[in-house]
Amino acid sequence: MKIGITCYPVYGGSGVVATELGKALAARGHCIHFIAYSMPFRLGHIAENIRFHEVNVNVYPLFEYPPYTLNLTSKIVDTVKYEELDILHMHYAIPHATSALLARQILAKEGIHIPIVTTLHGTDITIVGQDPSFAPVVNYSINESDGVTAVSDYLRNETLDSDIENDIEVIPNFIDTDRFKRLPREHFKQAICPNGERLLVHVSNFRPVKRAAEVVDVFYRLQQMGHGVKLLLVGDGPDRTSAEHRARELGVYDDVRFLGKQEPVEEILSIADIFMMPSGSETFGLAALEAMACGVPVIASRIGGLPELVKDGETGFLCELGDIDGYTEAADRLLNDAKLHQRMASASRARAVEEFDTDIIVPHYESYYKQVMERASLSV
Ligand code: GMT
Numbered sequence: 001m002k003i004g005i006t007c008y009p010v011y012g013g014s015g016v017v018a019t020e021l022g023k024a025l026a027a028r029g030h031c032i033h034f035i036a037y038s039m040p041f042r043l044g045h046i047a048e049n050i051r052f053h054e055v056n057v058n059v060y061p062l063f064e065y066p067p068y069t070l071n072l073t074s075k076i077v078d079t080v081k082y083e084e085l086d087i088l089h090m091h092y093a094i095p096h097a098t099s100a101l102l103a104r105q106i107l108a109k110e111g112i113h114i115p116i117v118t119t120l121h122g123t124d125i126t127i128v129g130q131d132p133s134f135a136p137v138v139n140y141s142i143n144e145s146d147g148v149t150a151v152s153d154y155l156r157n158e159t160l161d162s163d164i165e166n167d168i169e170v171i172p173n174f175i176d177t178d179r180f181k182r183l184p185r186e187h188f189k190q191a192i193c194p195n196g197e198r199l200l201v202h203v204s205n206f207r208p209v210k211r212a213a214e215v216v217d218v219f220y221r222l223q224q225m226g227h228g229v230k231l232l233l234v235g236d237g238p239d240r241t242s243a244e245h246r247a248r249e250l251g252v253y254d255d256v257r258f259l260g261k262q263e264p265v266e267e268i269l270s271i272a273d274i275f276m277m278p279s280g281s282e283t284f285g286l287a288a289l290e291a292m293a294c295g296v297p298v299i300a301s302r303i304g305g306l307p308e309l310v311k312d313g314e315t316g317f318l319c320e321l322g323d324i325d326g327y328t329e330a331a332d333r334l335l336n337d338a339k340l341h342q343r344m345a346s347a348s349r350a351r352a353v354e355e356f357d358t359d360i361i362v363p364h365y366e367s368y369y370k371q372v373m374e375r376a377s378l379s380v
Pocket of ligand 1: 286
């Protein structure tokens with residue numbers, strides 16, 4: 001198949017999933033055309049059957065707000081027409097699905113019929129979709145797509161609770177468990193934890209929804225309880241400064257390292273003992289899956305799609321949102337009980353391999369594309 005994929009190419013879960021999907025589909029023999037405003041950051045290199053089409057945004061004095069959606073539409077039209085694409089896969093409802101729908105209309109005038117699959121990742125429904133200034137466009141873009149997927153049952157149900165009539169297929173996030181696995185990194189661990197301390201890790205884009213400062217609070221309490229621990233905070237975003245401030249305020253800044261945006265994350269996860277995800281909203285929790293694949297038990301909030309990923313008491317612990325006492329108690333248990341930690345670490349890795357490996361999930365997308373293409377060809 002020749003597949004066009006559009007995503008936000010920057011640091012963020014939806015861009016990672018879209019890029020890894022494109023790479024996995026290319027490895028399975030499909031021809032992938034990424035259409036985005038910059039090269040997706042996880043792409044790494046361009047293979048023979050992976051192409052990148054950059055959306056150029058022209059700046060005219062008249063346009064106070066450059067119409068990116070229309071530049072994207074034109075690029076989609078050209079790519080579908082000249083590369084003879086079979087299907088478009090849009091990650092995130094707006095503006096990607098919206099641009100694809102307009103492109104589909106333009107192409108239909110020329111007798112070219114292109115089916116569109118839209119994948120909902122979360123904030124396009126849980127935050128942006130709730131905004132009245134976007135809601136009609138989000139709903140239209142989902143309802144008019146030829147196929148719609150969501151990354152968890154939770155997100156599917158949330159979406160169906162709004163004015164959405166389209167069917168939604170659940171296809172969860174996935175992970176390359178050959179790349180994300182526990183690597184022997186003793187020297188790195190020694191450098192970060194010189195006195196044999198245990199290591200807590202949090203990876204996010206430091207948006208307020210990630211509640212990064214709560215990780216610092218838990219870390220402080222663990223130190224107060226006498227645990228020899230260190231904390232690594234990976235990623236960057238608007239809340240990094242307040243997390244740094246919190247660490248200084250609590251007097252633990254010297255034991256906390258803010259690493260900023262890092263690739264490859266698996267190197268860092270390989271030396272972690274506990275992964276923290278106290279998010280206020282999370283439709284799936286890709287960063288937690290990456291940790292699990294590296295054999296790291298996850299302590300997370302019991303919200304959104306996280307209970308579909310983290311099995312409470314088996315692969316980690318789930319606590320009520322904002323329950324700093326609960327998170328601390330869970331970490332205390334893991335730090336005190338080596339057998340429990342080992343059991344949860346193995347169960348986490350096993351769950352990632354058995355349920356969410358690339359080779360298990362990507363074929364779902366392939367069969368869904370075929371189903372959507374068949375359905376769309378019948379309606380022409
Ligand atoms: O919140 C992020 O990290 C970015 C966001 C996105 O849309 O890029 O991530 C969402 O999509 C990921 C991939 O499907 C999910 O694993 C994340 O849970 C989801 N984030 C939220 O729902 C807050």
